[in-house]
Amino acid sequence: MTTENKSRFMNQAFEKLKNESQKVYDKRFSTSYKRKMTFESVLGWFALMVKYFLLYGLSFIILYPLIQQISIALRAPEDINNPLVLWIPETFSMMNFKISVIVLDYWTALKNSIMISGIVTILQILSTSLVGYAFARLKFKGQGILFGIVVASIVVAPSTIELPLKLTLMNFLGTGTSLLGSPNVLYILAATGMGIKSGIFIYLFRQFFRGIPEELEEAAHVDGANPLQVFFKVMLPNARGAMVLVGILSFVWQWNDAYFTANFVSKMNSDFATLTTKMMSIRNAIQGAIQQAGVWQLFDQDVTQNPLFTSMVLNTSAMLAMIPLLIFYLLVQKILFTEGIERSGLVG
Template sequence: MSEISRLWTETKAGVRRIWVGQEAQKFKRLTIGQNLNDGLVAKAIIIMMLSSIAYLYLQPLLYMVTTMIKPLADLIDPTIKWIPRSVDWSNLKKAWFGLEYPEAFRNTLVIALFCSVFQVGVCAITGYALARLRFYGKNVAFFLVLLTFLVPPQITIIPLYTIYAQLGWLNTPFVFLIPALFGQGLRSALFIIIFRQFFSTLPKALEEAAKVDGATGFYLFARIMLPLARPAALVVFLFSFIWYWNMHYEPTMFLNNDFTPLSIKLQNLETVLLGRNFEGLITTQNPITEGTKMAGAFMIILPPLLVYMVAQRWFVESIDRTGLVE
């Protein structure tokens, strides 16, 4: 009986060790994971890192939104930072009138939309030529494109101002539309490089098959190559639209009150607020204009945010396909 008891005890101890070992392995897989990023610990670390990065990016936007809805008492109260005691929508109303939002929005939309469309078309043609065609001086032309990307705009601003003044384009949208139409718009060199990179990845068999079927050069580009370049076109359009929408330096040099975009209106918003009365909102009695300025900034960035939210999925896929992440 003693031998049987000993064997039974050893068997139970062995079973317990096996069970403990299995449970330890399960706990290890649950916390650490089979691979480095599979377990709960790794996932918690990743979530904490992503949350911290998201907070860094979203903090200015959150501050803007909370500030624009604060009444005067909350703005001057140092104990209130994020959540106001009450919501005041008068800042949005004052920003609407101070920015002259409908007119300024129209001016900005004309510049951003048409320049972006022009840049997509012209930069696509130029990028296709640099990627697929063979002609004398091709490398020199690409070097000049890179050179225009490296030269700061402050160096060329005075010659451009003189040329636009002689042509009578100052204070008109032509100072942005015409250069964009001829491939000299805002950051056109970068967009040409994007299209060149994309067209270089397409197989040559497409062109050879189209030429066998009798396709000419422009037909080949317009009906075969350009539809395949939709990812690159979407990236270029969104980048161009955002940059034209937010540009500030160039409008201050070429435009005045006759044709003023939202960026210039925001710059002059505080001066306007301190000297005008918008439907009973007497701002001279309230010299603290931070809430109104935040409301104006939010109204300016809202349209690009909506555009990005609508096109986000296609935008991310397009960046992946154009090779911008490399």
């Protein structure tokens, strides 16, 4: 056998061995790869199903009370004891809304709620932003201790300081003048950094101001500005995000407040009430509301003693109190709310 033939034979044998090895490799590893891809596909499909299951489940849990509330509000009062009516009312009626408007003295209470919540929100923003700036930028003795007290005030129950506050307000600044029964009480508390959840707002502003470059302040100081001028002309205009977040939370919490408003204002002055405090006394006003609405003849005289009917009116009243807040959220959520959270020190 010549050298050329030997070389050709060796090449053919090598190619044959190579082809056989490739076939074995393809058969073994392609099957494993296919199995892996199939497993990953099934796993991804299963994860997607679990994700949507949890998403729809949580959505239902969140929306269930609202759907039920709307269903009850649109139900005719005579169907309250009808066991066949669960979700869709047999007879749609706006009677519950009519009775609730009278029970709440809705338009007067709405005006009071908007006035108190709006003024308190503005005062809360001014006072807590100023305190937050002081803790973030100014250096003074006892700063750490005072900030610790501010943080501790977040977890202190309002009832703990109710008595000393009332004693102070009954004899305001030793003048013998009582401020109880007037919404000015809430304005004073908000302006002095003692409003609802003021400790949280101070903390948010402190975190925000600590994130603003110090060079801005230094440039203002070089131009001869004092700390107050730096705050109002440099820091506060740059705190738009934090101001929006604090404004939204302050407005909503004051709107829903029943403790401070009832104990310091409404209980001392029955002529001044908000939607929330009106709801607290709704059980005692249902009978008069039915008579005032001119529909007493449509009900049994014992209907006001029916806890289901009372709950139905209370449910509808809660919807009427909630509608202005929903409108408020819709107006601000796309414009400023997201920016307020991102720039307030809560993320990042």
